[in-house]
Amino acid sequence: MTAILLTKNVHLSYGKKEALHGIDLDFDEHGITALIGPSGCGKSTFLRCLNRMNDLIPRTTVTGTFNFKGQDIYAPTTNLVELRKQIGMVFQQPNPFPFSVYENVTYGLRLTGHKDRQFLDEQVERSLKQAAVWDEVKDDLNKSALSFSGGQQQRICIARLLAVQPDIILLDEPTSALDPISSAQIETTLLALKNEYTIIIVTHNLQQASRIADKTAFMLNGNLVEFDLTSKMFTQPEQQDTSDYLNGKFG
Amino acid sequence: MDDIQSKLKSPSKASREDIFGRVISYTCIAAIILLVVSILYFIASRGLATFTSNHVNLISFLTGQEWNPGALDAHGHPQVGALPMIVTSFSVTVLSALVATPFAIAVALFMTDIAPKNGAKFLQPVIELLVGIPSVVYGFIGLTVVVPIIRQIFGGTGSGILAGTIVLFVMVLPTITSLSVDALRSIPSYFRSASLALGATRFQTIYKVLLRAAMPRLLTAVIFGMARAFGEALAVQMVIGNAVLMPHNLITPTSTLTSQLTTNIGNTIMGTLPNNALWSLALILLLMSLVFNLLIRYIGKRGAIKS
Ligand SMILES: Nc1ncnc2c1ncn2[C@@H]1O[C@H](COP(=O)(O)OP(=O)(O)OP(=O)(O)O)[C@@H](O)[C@H]1O
Numbered sequence: 001m002t003a004i005l006l007t008k009n010v011h012l013s014y015g016k017k018e019a020l021h022g023i024d025l026d027f028d029e030h031g032i033t034a035l036i037g038p039s040g041c042g043k044s045t046f047l048r049c050l051n052r053m054n055d056l057i058p059r060t061t062v063t064g065t066f067n068f069k070g071q072d073i074y075a076p077t078t079n080l081v082e083l084r085k086q087i088g089m090v091f092q093q094p095n096p097f098p099f100s101v102y103e104n105v106t107y108g109l110r111l112t113g114h115k116d117r118q119f120l121d122e123q124v125e126r127s128l129k130q131a132a133v134w135d136e137v138k139d140d141l142n143k144s145a146l147s148f149s150g151g152q153q154q155r156i157c158i159a160r161l162l163a164v165q166p167d168i169i170l171l172d173e174p175t176s177a178l179d180p181i182s183s184a185q186i187e188t189t190l191l192a193l194k195n196e197y198t199i200i201i202v203t204h205n206l207q208q209a210s211r212i213a214d215k216t217a218f219m220l221n222g223n224l225v226e227f228d229l230t231s232k233m234f235t236q237p238e239q240q241d242t243s244d245y246l247n248g249k250f251g
Numbered sequence: 252m253d254d255i256q257s258k259l260k261s262p263s264k265a266s267r268e269d270i271f272g273r274v275i276s277y278t279c280i281a282a283i284i285l286l287v288v289s290i291l292y293f294i295a296s297r298g299l300a301t302f303t304s305n306h307v308n309l310i311s312f313l314t315g316q317e318w319n320p321g322a323l324d325a326h327g328h329p330q331v332g333a334l335p336m337i338v339t340s341f342s343v344t345v346l347s348a349l350v351a352t353p354f355a356i357a358v359a360l361f362m363t364d365i366a367p368k369n370g371a372k373f374l375q376p377v378i379e380l381l382v383g384i385p386s387v388v389y390g391f392i393g394l395t396v397v398v399p400i401i402r403q404i405f406g407g408t409g410s411g412i413l414a415g416t417i418v419l420f421v422m423v424l425p426t427i428t429s430l431s432v433d434a435l436r437s438i439p440s441y442f443r444s445a446s447l448a449l450g451a452t453r454f455q456t457i458y459k460v461l462l463r464a465a466m467p468r469l470l471t472a473v474i475f476g477m478a479r480a481f482g483e484a485l486a487v488q489m490v491i492g493n494a495v496l497m498p499h500n501l502i503t504p505t506s507t508l509t510s511q512l513t514t515n516i517g518n519t520i521m522g523t524l525p526n527n528a529l530w531s532l533a534l535i536l537l538l539m540s541l542v543f544n545l546l547i548r549y550i551g552k553r554g555a556i557k558s
């Protein structure tokens with residue numbers, strides 16, 4: 001496995017308060033990596049570093065190395081727009097735009113100037129199929145995306161991302177607002193996607209991590225405690241903290 | 252035992268207070284409804300008297316161009332053609348809203364999305380100040396600054412639709428701006444993050460997501476501004492010229508419905524045709540504000556973001 005994204009010694013401060021105290025994590029191409037840890041340990045913060053969504057929060061400072069396919073994410077010359085097309089993000093709350101499904105899925109493509117109707121149609125079908133919502137929405141592509149269930153909305157959001165064909169998909173607790181059946185559908189979707197995309201998912205659901213992730217990283221208080229194959233970490237964790245967390249002793 | 256039973260059956264202090272509060276609010280509501288109904292009745296009965304007791308033809312009232320209710324024309328009909336005022340009122344309303352809207356939305360975007368901290372801190376008081384300035388002050392500035400400038404540039408008297416539009420532009424700008432700010436603030440921030448995370452620039456996000464999602468409420472803001480412009484009397488009266496003539500261009504003296512009312516309502520005798528004719532103008536104003544209200548409601552209902 002080759003790593004597509006390498007991070008080293010990542011520190012991040014919100015104002016004066018340091019939230020990440022030096023994280024080293026490498027992400028393999030075409031696989032699922034889960035980030036777990038108790039609330040407030042910095043999982044979302046770290047995830048947002050990877051496509052520079054933290055830039056939007058005033059007074060944050062980030063240091064460390066971020067190497068994505070050989071380029072430095074934080075280099076002054078980095079084109080943010082390009083970067084975010086390559087490293088896309090799915091949020092905790094399903095957040096489709098209040099437009100039709102079709103317009104949602106084509107949003108990213110239209111941004112880059114794609115207008116050819118046939119091309120857009122093809123991409124909509126491909127993306128919705130990959131996100132496993134095609135059958136549920138194919139007859140209602142012109143209906144508002146907000147008229148679907150939360151789980152369907154979340155998969156529409158995944159499709160919206162897939163349409164721009166990113167390399168990496170970041171997901172921040174994508175199923176925590178959903179019921180178990182919708183969550184299971186999202187998990188199936190992610191498992192099917194991992195052959196083509198690199199997926200990094202933050203989750204509070206340890207079973208979910210053990211079901212879908214190839215590798216898991218356990219974070220605590222802004223530090224990376226352990227990072228290993230999921231199968232290894234869930235059976236023989238090396239650190240006491242990891243073992244305590246996995247056994248529900250805290251968090 | 253009996254004691255408890257009677258206590259439970261008789262109304263408690265809280266429920267007595269509840270009834271008391273309800274009586275007070277229903278009384279107030281009844282008083283307000285009575286007031287509104289009497290105003291409507293009064294304006295309608297006076298305004299319709301022109302057509303019922305003075306036998307003016309409704310069509311000729313709405314389409315006639317001669318306004319001189321005190322005199323009769325060659326055929327012995329009273330000269331009450333309100334079209335020039337209707338046209339002028341609509342012209343200044345639409346023009347001022349058209350000019351003000353881009354400015355208002357730009358300022359609102361500046362306050363909500365481009366410089367949310369400092370922009371809002373600085374502009375919020377400015378807008379509140381602009382709202383608070385009495386209309387006579389706007390009219391006075393219009394009369395002493397705007398009208399002479401127009402006279403210098405275009406000749407003529409300087410009064411007319413252009414001067415009215417400029418004054419109204421300044422007056423509706425804060426209204427449209429503050430309502431647009433509310434509209435944009437009501438767009439959840441996760442639409443912004445979703446768009447940015449898909450690689451949109453800030454401008455693309457504003458243009459393709461925010462303005463679009465806020466469109467119904469922005470339209471409402473514009474209509475509110477138009478309602479304000481349509482109903483404004485004093486400031487317009489000071490710069491419009493007050494001649495009931497069909498406007499031929501933007502700089503000939505003319506008159507709006509409101510300016511005609513404020514100019515002449517004190518000079519007519521209740522119950523006579525000249526007075527009734529003014530009430531008919533008031534009725535048109537009332538009906539138009541009703542139309543604006545209905546429009547706002549309709550757009551608001553159609554455009555509410557369903558979630
Ligand atoms: N915008 C912000 N401004 C200031 N501090 C923040 C901000 N966002 C997060 N923090 C702080 O950074 C730390 C890490 O937060 P983060 O949201 O990354 O945790 P998390 O692991 O994602 O938690 P959860 O599981 O509850 O989502 C917390 O102490 C939090 O208070």
Ligand SMILES: [Mg+2]
Pocket residue numbers: 043044045172
């Ligand atoms: Mg989080």
